[in-house]
Amino acid sequence: MDAKQVSTVYQVYPKSFQDSDGDGVGDLQGVISRLDYLSWLGVEMIWLNPVYVSPGYDNGYDVADYTRIDSLFGSMDDMDELIHEARGRGIGIMMDIVANHTSHQHEWFLQSERDPEGAFGNFYIWCDTPNEWSSFFGGGTWTYSPIRGQYYFHAFAPEQPDLNWGNEQVRKEMAAVLAFWVERGVTGFRFDVIDLIGKDVNRKQWLDFPLMRRYLKDLVAQVDTSSLLLVGEAGGLTPNEILTLQRDGSLDVVFNFEVCALDEQAGQGKWKLAPFEPSRLKTTLDTWQRAFAVEGRNSLFWNNHDQPRVISRWYDDDERAAKMLAVLLYGLKGIPFLYQGEEVGMTNGMIATEEYQDIETLNYLRAGGTLDAVRMKGRDHARIPMAWGEGTDSFSTGTPWLRSAHDEAGRDVATMRSDETSLLHLYRELIALRRTNRLLRDGAYELVPTEERLYVYRRIIDGEPPLLVVANLSQDTLPMPSGCGERLVSTEQVEAPMLRPYEAFICYNF
Numbered sequence: 001m002d003a004k005q006v007s008t009v010y011q012v013y014p015k016s017f018q019d020s021d022g023d024g025v026g027d028l029q030g031v032i033s034r035l036d037y038l039s040w041l042g043v044e045m046i047w048l049n050p051v052y053v054s055p056g057y058d059n060g061y062d063v064a065d066y067t068r069i070d071s072l073f074g075s076m077d078d079m080d081e082l083i084h085e086a087r088g089r090g091i092g093i094m095m096d097i098v099a100n101h102t103s104h105q106h107e108w109f110l111q112s113e114r115d116p117e118g119a120f121g122n123f124y125i126w127c128d129t130p131n132e133w134s135s136f137f138g139g140g141t142w143t144y145s146p147i148r149g150q151y152y153f154h155a156f157a158p159e160q161p162d163l164n165w166g167n168e169q170v171r172k173e174m175a176a177v178l179a180f181w182v183e184r185g186v187t188g189f190r191f192d193v194i195d196l197i198g199k200d201v202n203r204k205q206w207l208d209f210p211l212m213r214r215y216l217k218d219l220v221a222q223v224d225t226s227s228l229l230l231v232g233e234a235g236g237l238t239p240n241e242i243l244t245l246q247r248d249g250s251l252d253v254v255f256n257f258e259v260c261a262l263d264e265q266a267g268q269g270k271w272k273l274a275p276f277e278p279s280r281l282k283t284t285l286d287t288w289q290r291a292f293a294v295e296g297r298n299s300l301f302w303n304n305h306d307q308p309r310v311i312s313r314w315y316d317d318d319e320r321a322a323k324m325l326a327v328l329l330y331g332l333k334g335i336p337f338l339y340q341g342e343e344v345g346m347t348n349g350m351i352a353t354e355e356y357q358d359i360e361t362l363n364y365l366r367a368g369g370t371l372d373a374v375r376m377k378g379r380d381h382a383r384i385p386m387a388w389g390e391g392t393d394s395f396s397t398g399t400p401w402l403r404s405a406h407d408e409a410g411r412d413v414a415t416m417r418s419d420e421t422s423l424l425h426l427y428r429e430l431i432a433l434r435r436t437n438r439l440l441r442d443g444a445y446e447l448v449p450t451e452e453r454l455y456v457y458r459r460i461i462d463g464e465p466p467l468l469v470v471a472n473l474s475q476d477t478l479p480m481p482s483g484c485g486e487r488l489v490s491t492e493q494v495e496a497p498m499l500r501p502y503e504a505f506i507c508y509n510f
């Protein structure tokens with residue numbers, strides 16, 4: 001498989017996917033035991049959230065050693081076995097590279113703290129007089145180190161000091177990390193908050209694009225990435241900047257979060273909620289699709305481990321909406337990323353106040369934040385253990401690390417696998433279709449103007465009959481758009497003269 005041409009990536013959050021040893025925490029052997037399921041589903045790559053040695057202040061996004069596996073998840077032998085077993089099923093593994101920062105327990109940081117003049121002295125961002133700048137997890141961005149007698153910079157928690165990307169040696173070390181994993185047989189990288197490597201702390205500027213571009217180019221040039229899928233998490237980049245990086249060969253696709261923020265008050269941060277408007281979903285997706293209509297590609301996703309379930313946030317847990325969103329996304333141009341549990345319609349569920357564990361959520365609540373906002377946007381809601389549904393202990397025979405109360409009768413893998421009309425089967429059909437259908441993979445995108453409750457677009461390749469993707473974004477019954485031919489896939493089993501609530505399908509266009 002050519003990793004750059006992958007059709008669907010499945011995101012596994014290892015802590016919550018499958019536990020194999022009864023300690024209540026998912027692990028690598030657990031992932032291995034579910035590979036047959038992923039192969040049945042038809043995905044071609046797994047994005048594995050961090051499994052490196054970490055004290056776990058931010059669930060693995062505080063890495064203490066990039067080339068060792070945390071015992072919570074298993075061993076390097078387990079990792080090798082996962083890569084090997086996945087490859088045998090035509091599935092690649094994409095590693096999560098947390099390049100912007102490390103753990104405060106990383107050897108580089110410990111040395112940097114102790115020995116300013118030593119080899120690692122300049123690996124982090126140090127200063128004597130900190131400025132007033134707010135970190136993403138609340139509080140300031142500078143923390144005093146009594147050992148060094150200076151302040152260090154952290155975009156996230158104090159336990160996550162930022163690396164100094166202006167230091168060539170940092171880029172060399174990170175390239176060595178990439179080479180280590182390429183050698184072990186991984187097929188892609190997802191670069192965490194990669195736009196932040198181009199920040200300018202003195203000017204309080206999160207992104208200096210020319211700087212970020214230069215650092216990333218330098219990193220990628222040191223490793224043969226020609227057959228790897230390179231994904232960047234970079235919420236701050238414009239479409240033009242993304243195209244520039246794609247032309248450079250530095251990134252294949254980029255995660256942008258404009259769609260995820262549709263239920264937020266603009267510019268007020270993630271916790272200030274605003275009513276979701278389907279028409280804005282359409283205009284936002286359309287803007288991003290147009291930007292890459294001919295050249296380049298988008299990343300396509302609804303959820304991830306930071307973004308709780310959109311069917312809860314936008315559509316009141318309605319399973320029909322989950323089906324519509326599936327069809328809508330798999331018709332678009334780009335690479336779809338499917339987050340574990342989305343294929344069975346997992347919801348945000350309910351978490352008791354004392355059960356919340358995420359550092360961002362706890363900081364927010366401590367600062368007087370509201371539970372209403374947490375129930376919608378708190379990251380723990382995206383991390384509820386996978387609903388396998390083979391009995392109450394299907395995720396773990398022990399007590400799950402994160403407990404939740406679910407009322408989701410039938411929204412699990414076992415139940416949906418035996419129902420051919422289920423959301424799970426619809427996802428399987430869509431994934432298969434994307435693998436074989438050239439128009440869905442490569443076709444240009446073109447919006448068909450309609451009323452705002454309806455999203456209709458075409459996928460086109462010259463000389464071939466175009467495809468039409470139709471999605472009713474509302475729970476109203478609407479007139480059928482014109483030009484709908486034979487359906488390739490549909491949320492409904494039988495066709496009707498009118499579009500039913502949340503009905504969506506992909507068909508030939510005449």
Ligand code: ISL
Pocket residue numbers: 058061062098136156192193233235270305306360379
């Ligand atoms: O999680 C968010 C909002 O709740 C995002 O703003 C998130 O902080 C941002 O997308 C960066 O996320 C990534 O880096 C973080 C880590 O906590 C996230 O899990 C990771 O996906 C710091 O490493």
